[in-house]
Amino acid sequence: MIHAADEVLDEWIRVGAFVLVMLVVVVVAYSIHARHADSAARAAEPWRQSNDWSGTTVTSIVPMPQPVIAAFEVDPPSPEGRKTMFAFCLSPKTIVDRRGLCKGWTASIDSVKANVSGWEVEITIAAKTGVCYSDARTHETWQVSHFGRPRCIACKGSGQAMLAMCD
Numbered sequence: 695m696i697h698a699a700d701e702v703l704d705e706w707i708r709v710g711a712f713v714l715v716m717l718v719v720v721v722v723a724y725s726i727h728a729r730h731a732d733s734a735a736r737a738a739e740p741w742r743q744s745n746d747w748s749g750t751t752v753t754s755i756v757p758m759p760q761p762v763i764a765a766f767e768v769d770p771p772s773p774e775g776r777k778t779m780f781a782f783c784l785s786p787k788t789i790v791d792r793r794g795l796c797k798g799w800t801a802s803i804d805s806v807k808a809n810v811s812g813w814e815v816e817i818t819i820a821a822k823t824g825v826c827y828s829d830a831r832t833h834e835t836w837q838v839s840h841f842g843r844p845r846c847i848a849c850k851g852s853g854q855a856m857l858a859m860c861d
Contacts, residue, residue, distance in 0.1 A: 695787045708776065711844055715842050722847050725842075729820075737773060738771070739777070741770060741785070741795070741796060742759050742769075742785050744795075744797070746795070746797045746800060747797060748797050748798035748822065749767075749768075749769035749799070750766050750767065750769040750770075750798060750799045750800075750801050751798065751799070751800050751801065751822070752766045752767055752801045753800065753801070753802050754801070754802065754803035755839040756803060756804070756805060756806055757806070758803060759806070759813065760805050761812070761813075761838060761841065761842035762806055762813050762838050762842075764805070764842050765815075765836075765838045765842045765843070765844040766796065766801050766803075766815075766817070767843065769798075769799070770844045770846075772799075773830060773832075773846035773849040774849070775834075775849030775851060776819060776832045776834070776849055776851075779830055779831075779832050779851035780796060780807065780821050780830060780832075780850070781830075782830075783795060783821050783823050783826075783828065784796050785794040790822065794803065794823075795820065795823065796821040796823055797822045797823065798821075799819050799820070799821065799822060800819070800820045800821075800822055801817050801818050801819055802817060802818045802820075803815060803819075804816040804817060804818055804820075804833075809837075811837060811839060811840075812836055812837065812839040812840045812841075813837075813838045814835060814836070814838075815835070815836045815837075815838055815844075816832075816833070816834070816835055817834050817836065818831050818832070818833055819831060819832045819833075819834060828840055828853070828854065828861075829852040829853035829854055830851065830852075830854060831851070831852050831853050832849050832850065832852075833849075833850050833851075833852060834846055834850075835847050835848040835849075
């Protein structure tokens, strides 16, 4: 009788070990996939390779959970609408004055609403161009998961897509 109980226990240990190994494999595979997707998105944004690139500066007057702050401080890949709106300052070929190159983003958090999937975040993005000014903005809606993964679900531009003034 004791021998049979040992066999059952051994079988449960093997099953538990197998489940644990499979869980680790799934987590590692997901992590590699997410990292690869972020790397591919960043490769599509060559301006990020500049030594002058400062990433995203986050400001807010509304309270934000830490995962929302962290999601934007890591400078997530830009949605297509933002790339289109700010094309005038993202490439040295498109501007007259090199001082107008985009050096990062300013993200003003307008609202944060909790939902089942995490938080829906409304933000306004402006380009940091150093000494040049533009009134171009994008108004974006992002879904940030409970784990801090941001995903843009809407992006609309406003203002003039050009540098208005350089000192």
